[in-house]
Amino acid sequence: DAYSQFYNGNFANSLIADNTLETQQLQQLIKLYVTTEKPFAALKLAEVDKATKSDEFLAMLSKTAENVREFQKAIEFEKTKTKSDEVRIKELERLETEKNQRVTSFSIDPENTRKL
Numbered sequence: 001d002a003y004s005q006f007y008n009g010n011f012a013n014s015l016i017a018d019n020t021l022e023t024q025q026l027q028q029l030i031k032l033y034v035t036t037e038k039p040f041a042a043l044k045l046a047e048v049d050k051a052t053k054s055d056e057f058l059a060m061l062s063k064t065a066e067n068v069r070e071f072q073k074a075i076e077f078e079k080t081k082t083k084s085d086e087v088r089i090k091e092l093e094r095l096e097t098e099k100n101q102r103v104t105s106f107s108i109d110p111e112n113t114r115k116l
Contacts, residue, residue, distance in 0.1 A: 023051040031060070039064045043073060055081045062088075071096035 026049050033042035046061050053061075058077045065074035075092045078084055 023049070027051070027053070027057060031057075034060060034064050039068045043068070043070065046077075053080070055083060062092075066092065066095075069095075069099060071099060 026045065030042050030045045030049065033039070033045065042064055043061070058081045062074045062077035065071070065077060071092050075089055075096070078089050078092065
């Protein structure tokens, strides 16, 4: 569940703070979290990982962020790629806008209202 993913992310953060993980090991751990369906932990570790990432790795992170509706993070990963996909960025921006819209329209059924 999401809570355990954050707990595991905190465990990994403590390892990173202790400098016991090299960049390659950290990125392998992120990939492991993605493949074992722990997207929140993967994204948390990706925030901590300041090393240069390949376009393939960034694409994986972007897709992971999109899957958990973290569209802003997905956009950041897409923009960081050396060959950013403008069409994908626009689609993610549309999804972010759609996610943040509130439904305000409603209709009243006169048959279900009482007469005063």
